Amino acid sequence: MQCIHFTATPWQPAPIAVANSQHSKPVGGLWASPVASAWGWADWCRDQDFRLERLAVGIQLEVSLDRAIVIDSREDLGQLDWAGDYPDWESMAGRGVDVVYLTLDGLRSTASPMLGIREQLYGWDCESLVVLNLRAIGETR
Numbered sequence: 162m163q164c165i166h167f168t169a170t171p172w173q174p175a176p177i178a179v180a181n182s183q184h185s186k187p188v189g190g191l192w193a194s195p196v197a198s199a200w201g202w203a204d205w206c207r208d209q210d211f212r213l214e215r216l217a218v219g220i221q222l223e224v225s226l227d228r229a230i231v232i233d234s235r236e237d238l239g240q241l242d243w244a245g246d247y248p249d250w251e252s253m254a255g256r257g258v259d260v261v262y263l264t265l266d267g268l269r270s271t272a273s274p275m276l277g278i279r280e281q282l283y284g285w286d287c288e289s290l291v292v293l294n295l296r297a298i299g300e301t302r
Contacts, residue, residue: 164193187250223299232267259297
């Protein structure tokens, strides 16, 4: 899948560190959005006037979804490992999950803070993916 990772400075491939947090997102990981997304990271940043300087460099990545968890609905959250009430990112990376990809449909069904804690990915603001293992990244431009 063609994706784009935005950064304020040029990015060089390096091992990806991931740690659990008391939130629906990991500490670390490499974040990107599909190039063809109708509502990706750059769209959200522009809409919210959020850290626009970090859109300065866009790195196109070919990301393999061969070892991915794809969240396309609330029911797909059952594929995630959990540590208490939060996703267990360390466990997923350790068992070979390379990517967690939240589709636009997945965003629409999981983005409400009114849902139960294990029924939502509140704070994921757009169609996006987090790369947990560098082996998921192929060609970069």
